[in-house]
Amino acid sequence: MTLKRRDFLYLLTASVGAITAGACQASGNNVAQASPSPKSTKVAQTPGPFTLPPLPYEYNALEPHIDARTMQFHHDKHHAAYVKNLNDSVSKYPDLKNVTVENMLKDLSKVPEDIRTTVRNNGGGHLNHSMFWEIMSPKGGGEPTGAIAAAIKQSFGSVDDFKAKFNDAGAKRFGSGWVWLVRNKAGKLEITTTGNQDSPFSDGNYPIMGNDVWEHAYYLKYQNLRADYLKAWWNVVNWAEINKRYEKAIG
Numbered sequence: 001m002t003l004k005r006r007d008f009l010y011l012l013t014a015s016v017g018a019i020t021a022g023a024c025q026a027s028g029n030n031v032a033q034a035s036p037s038p039k040s041t042k043v044a045q046t047p048g049p050f051t052l053p054p055l056p057y058e059y060n061a062l063e064p065h066i067d068a069r070t071m072q073f074h075h076d077k078h079h080a081a082y083v084k085n086l087n088d089s090v091s092k093y094p095d096l097k098n099v100t101v102e103n104m105l106k107d108l109s110k111v112p113e114d115i116r117t118t119v120r121n122n123g124g125g126h127l128n129h130s131m132f133w134e135i136m137s138p139k140g141g142g143e144p145t146g147a148i149a150a151a152i153k154q155s156f157g158s159v160d161d162f163k164a165k166f167n168d169a170g171a172k173r174f175g176s177g178w179v180w181l182v183r184n185k186a187g188k189l190e191i192t193t194t195g196n197q198d199s200p201f202s203d204g205n206y207p208i209m210g211n212d213v214w215e216h217a218y219y220l221k222y223q224n225l226r227a228d229y230l231k232a233w234w235n236v237v238n239w240a241e242i243n244k245r246y247e248k249a250i251g
């Protein structure tokens with residue numbers, strides 16, 4: 001079996017993460033060889049059209065705001081499971097293998113009824129998390145720039161007011177779900193929440209940014225203090241990527 005480049009990068013990321021998290025004593029040479037460790041073996045791709053994207057940084061890159069162990073479980077276990085379940089669900093419908101997750105979620109009525117709930121939950125989980133890793137960065141935080149900065153100020157008065165409303169909505173989302181900044185059907189920016197892994201796309205909204213308020217996203221470090229997690233999260237927000245998503249939404 002030959003490794004594709006993305007697999008290699010993925011294994012490299014996983015190995016580096018394990019080492020920097022203090023999970024093993026490997027030397028720098030081992031990192032360069034990127035030999036599969038038991039940890040990276042567990043997150044090997046499952047068969048099917050949908051693939052788990054590698055984290056774009058190391059597990060510990062978002063510390064102290066999000067800890068390495070949370071990132072590792074969140075990406076390697078939770079997100080990986082959504083991808084596996086999604087692949088399993090579409091395996092008996094070959095036509096669906098050519099449909100993007102986004103398009104499936106935009107019109108779930110076109111998804112065969114026997115797998116509709118599975119696609120809603122796991123397709124949503126896959127798409128939401130694929131965005132989530134990208135809109136965070138170890139170089140994140142600070143003030144938004146570009147078109148999204150102007151749009152936020154116009155819609156919410158100030159960035160601080162926007163953050164306060166976003167945090168409030170996230171704190172009030174009962175149970176598991178997401179808090180979002182979306183571009184709604186009328187073309188306006190709006191703060192919304194969804195339950196479970198439901199995607200804003202299913203409501204006709206474009207998700208510009210979202211924060212995961214499932215307990216698995218914060219419980220190891222913050223326990224029940226979701227509000228503290230919501231507040232700390234702004235330190236890792238990748239505004240450049242969010243601006244790109246906004247420009248795509250309005251384009």
Ligand code: MN
Binds near residue numbers: 078216
């Ligand atoms: Mn999650």
